[in-house]
Amino acid sequence: MIISTKGKNALKLMLDLSLYQVEEYVKLGDIARREEISEKYLEQIVSYLQKSGKVKSARGAHGGYRLVKNPEEYTVGEIIKCLEGDMAPTDCVNRDDSPCKKRDQCFCYPLWNKLDKAMNEVLNHTTLQDLIDWKEEKEEDYE
Amino acid sequence: MIISTKGKNALKLMLDLSLYQVEEYVKLGDIARREEISEKYLEQIVSYLQKSGKVKSARGAHGGYRLVKNPEEYTVGEIIKCLEGDMAPTDCVNRDDSPCKKRDQCFCYPLWNKLDKAMNEVLNHTTLQDLIDWKEEKEEDYE
């Protein structure tokens, strides 16, 4: 399992906001109940999303969280990486600033690079809206 | 970093065998020195590879390890997964025997499935020989 609960819960949280925000802010307690995640744990997770500007909040009574953009404008990659770090196969990938000194002699580096690209091809080209659409398409199949 | 040192070292070990085995068995001590890995740690790693039949051993003086097949017959996926487990994005993927009960209601499952397929597309279609060939091609570029 390469995606931890933090990443998975962040994605669930963003999906929940996509589905349940209409006009008003959504309380964390409601998300916690619907998604069956500890509210205290969600507080920790949402703070990362907030600090990177992916959600905005309102404090006090009737407060909660909202998406800043539309669901089709968030990639699942940016959400998961916000919690998981850069998700590179190894620490020698994605280091254009300070590349590994043995990189050019390394038999494995091209592999890690390909793997990284393959993962990002999925993560950076799938949006929250895609996840919602895929589910709807599947439900149509049953009708 | 989703590939641990165990997986990386297993791959280095198999690559080292590919490059240095001619007729005789290769000692772990030599591999440890060339690849700069603790010999004791390598012992642990090679035992997994041996138990799954990827290498064969000879004990005693002049003993060591050899590949069972040719380098082009090993995928990097089977080597890494031998040490890392199945490398699925989440534990709900690759459970055809006992699938998650919420799978059909899950917004995320299709994503994890796509990610898994994308990773395996690379891991299961790259062989040890490919890694060696890629390096040689790169070296030709400098000539």
Place this chain on the structure above:
DNA sequence: CCCCTTTCCTACAAAAATAGTATGATTTAA
């Protein structure tokens, strides 16, 4: 038969990452 080399086996342990809990301060609407 004895010694040296090498694999084989298993237990232990330090360090880091993961998955949360706990406590309470702060802000806001009613």
Place this chain on the structure above:
DNA sequence: TTAAATCATACTATTTTTGTAGGAAAGGGG
């Protein structure tokens, strides 16, 4: 003023990772 909510930080238990340690077993050469 009070209740509802976010915000901040510290703590902790568990698991995973990354090895180390010690010795048993096997085989080759003298």
